[in-house]
Amino acid sequence: MRRPTFEQFLWVMPAAYAIHIPEEFLTGFPAWMATHMHASMDAQGFMLNNALFMAILLSVSLWASKTRSALPAFVHLSWASGNLFWNFIFHLWTTVQADSYSPGLVSATLLYYPISIWAGVLAVKERRLTPGAVFGAFAIGAGLMLFVIWAGLWRFHLPFA
Numbered sequence: 319m320r321r322p323t324f325e326q327f328l329w330v331m332p333a334a335y336a337i338h339i340p341e342e343f344l345t346g347f348p349a350w351m352a353t354h355m356h357a358s359m360d361a362q363g364f365m366l367n368n369a370l371f372m373a374i375l376l377s378v379s380l381w382a383s384k385t386r387s388a389l390p391a392f393v394h395l396s397w398a399s400g401n402l403f404w405n406f407i408f409h410l411w412t413t414v415q416a417d418s419y420s421p422g423l424v425s426a427t428l429l430y431y432p433i434s435i436w437a438g439v440l441a442v443k444e445r446r447l448t449p450g451a452v453f454g455a456f457a458i459g460a461g462l463m464l465f466v467i468w469a470g471l472w473r474f475h476l477p478f479a
Contacts, residue, residue, distance in 0.1 A: 334429040345421035354416035356473035399459030403434035
C-alpha cells in the first residue's frame, strides 16, 4: 500500500477537526470549561470560533496542497499544530488539572496527536521542511494555542494566578 503524500495527508487534519468539534460540543465543552477552568465560553462563541478556525485550516490546507514550496507547508503545520497537536496537550492538561474528563480528549488522543506527528514526519521525509522547521512550526502553533486560550477563554487574564 502506497503512503499518502504530504499534500494528500494534510487533508486528514481538517477531517479530524470536523470529528473533534462535535465530540467537544455534544459532551459539553463550553460548560465544562466554565465550571472547571474558570473560562468564559458559551455555545455561540464555541461555534463561531470553531467555524473561523476551520475556515483558516481549510485555507492553509488548500494553499499547502497546491504547491511544494516550504512557506505554505510551514504555515500549514504552524496553524494545524495549534489546532490539533497542542489541542491534544490542552485536553490532556485540563483533564489532569480538573481531575475530570475534558470533553474532546478522546478524539484529540486518537486523532490529533498521531495525525500531527505523522504530518511533521511526512513534511521531513518529502523534504518539504527540515526537522528544525517542523519544530519551529510546532513552536509557533503552541504560541497560537496559548494566545487563543488566554484571549478567548480567559479574556487576557490568568484564572489560576
